[in-house]
Amino acid sequence: MPPRNDAALEFLLSRRSRPAKTLVAPAPNRDELMPLLTAASRTPDHGKLEPWRFIVVEKPAMARLASITTKAGERLGKSPEDIVKGRSQFELGQLAVVVVEVQQSSPKIPAIEQTYSAGAVCLALLNAALAAGWGANWLSGWVSHDATFCAEAFDLQPHERIAGLIHIATESTPPPERPRPDLAALTTWVDK
Template identity: 75%
Template sequence: MLTRNDAALEFLLTRRSRPAKTLVAPAPTRAELAPILTAAARTPDHGMMEPFRFIVVKKGAMARLATLTEEAGVRLGKSDEDIAKARSQFDLGHLAVVVVEVQKDSPKIQPLEMTYSAGAVCLSLLNAALASGWGANWLSGWMSHDRGFCEAAFGLAENERIAGLVHIATEGPVPPERPRPDLDKITTWVEA
């Protein structure tokens, strides 16, 4: 017999990220963030390898990350507009959880499966924050793919990279609904 969780299904059918630039103080406390991180860590991880970890960035660290973003942008030859846009998530940020993908040696689990798991953690973290009543947005950006930034900002090891930065704070203005995928265009049914 099927057991439906209509509240969970309704949440998933109506969930909506909140743009990071619309998030306002306060951000969750350590105690408020703990169940959100716990929910995110329950993501399937292909062999119980835990190919991910969290770095919680609080308001006091945001200015340093904005500066490191600008320095990386100059080093990479990014335009002033690209630099301003990339650093804005830190200039305006209140709290962000960096989901770090950790590649681990395994004779059975392919590296791509670990990448999938870290991405699933990002979505679970985002949904757990939204379900808890916070506004949240999953971002990345060119700086999150730059080795120099990753090492200077977060001390990432060679086998680690940023899967996403999930900004979490109080929901500001509610954005309008956006168009969603047309299921008929993106779904193929195989019956034989």
């Protein structure tokens, strides 16, 4: 039997994202954030392409992003409610790490595998933040899928897109438990 890491397994069995709207100051400083980014960068990455990068959005930049969100929502014809919801992650945000998927040209590694790697980075960062005692939440939403917003807000290039915005700060209230998947309905066993 391989050696067990019961603490890590217990963490994974009980982990729970914290709603971004419940995260308050303080957020991790740059020194506290680096180990979390390091943990996230240890994600599976077929071919060592590193098909992702990080943009750290600190509190002073949040108001600018909320303003760009309003302009994007108006340009896209979003409802006032959608604009308010899109703005809120920036208006309330303390710190967010934008995980940017960077598609690399590769004859061996399909684009979908690069997308999976970027998604794995998001989950690894989320779990690292939670394991370090921070509250964290993985968001996206309509703004993160709008190329014009992404170019203006983060200077993303045509071969880049947002895989997730990982908000990290201090948990203000414990999150409620939510229903979990029915594993019996989702699992097929193949034994021959």
